[in-house]
Amino acid sequence: MSALEKITISLPEEMLAEIKAAIDAGEFTNTSEAIRDAIRHWRRSRTVIALNDEELKRLVADGRASGEPVDGEAALRRLRAKYAAMAEDQER
Numbered sequence: 001m002s003a004l005e006k007i008t009i010s011l012p013e014e015m016l017a018e019i020k021a022a023i024d025a026g027e028f029t030n031t032s033e034a035i036r037d038a039i040r041h042w043r044r045s046r047t048v049i050a051l052n053d054e055e056l057k058r059l060v061a062d063g064r065a066s067g068e069p070v071d072g073e074a075a076l077r078r079l080r081a082k083y084a085a086m087a088e089d090q091e092r
Contacts, residue, residue: 022034
């Protein structure tokens with residue numbers, strides 16, 4: 001990670017309460033992590049907004065042309081089973 005610089009920000013009570021609730025729920029370990037996550041989301045949304053209609057159409061077409069959709073949960077189950085079996089083989 002690059003060098004960190006400390007800054008001070010002011011937030012309305014409602015926003016701060018949401019951040020504290022997320023930390024208490026275990027979503028983040030501290031306020032800095034929550035703010036960094038919010039900034040990452042903000043950056044992504046700016047990237048999507050910056051795409052023009054033609055770029056979005058091209059990206060959708062690329063996705064459709066890439067093949068049939070895959071059930072993510074099923075794929076993850078298969079991968080977990082595969083790597084669990086590999087780990088078992090290595091332990092023997």
